[in-house]
Amino acid sequence: MKDVRITAVAKVRHDELIERYELPLEEECTVAVGDSFVSRGGERPAGLCDGAWQAMEPFVRSLAAGGGKFYGDWMRDPFSAMVSCNDGFRPVSFYIEVID
Template sequence: MKKVRITVMRKACYKDLMEKYENPIEHACDIDEGAVFVADGWQRPEGMCESAWETMSPFVMALAHGAENFYDGWMKNPRSAMISCNDGFRPVSFLLETVEE
């Protein structure tokens, strides 16, 4: 099984939606752009948001087992995927890439 590098590419924040729909919360995502995690199988990398992991783990496992070319050429690198977490107020985009050893 291959390892998969997970890089935090971008964080967005939709304050207008938060003000209109979200109840105030004390702790939101504290992941930093540029952070890199390495996944080795189904185990969530240390420090990775559990909710984000739930969203991306099927793609991570597919890449780890050699899958490529998701959605018929969606990504320029066929052994990668761009996945966002499911937070509609402050989504984070993650680049998943198979690590060639």
């Protein structure tokens, strides 16, 4: 299986939604733009939260196994993906790519 790099490329905070709907958190996401993780053998890298991993796991495992070309012509590099975590208040977008 191939190694896959996961890089945080954007992080957004929706304050108006947080104020309206969210209960206070004890700890917010600590991932910062530029943080990078490596999945070996399609496994979740240490330090990557469950919510982010759940959103990207199918893409990471497929890329690790040699797959790609998700949704036809979605990505410029057909062996990559752009996936966001499932936090609707503070989504982080991750660029996922095979490491040659």
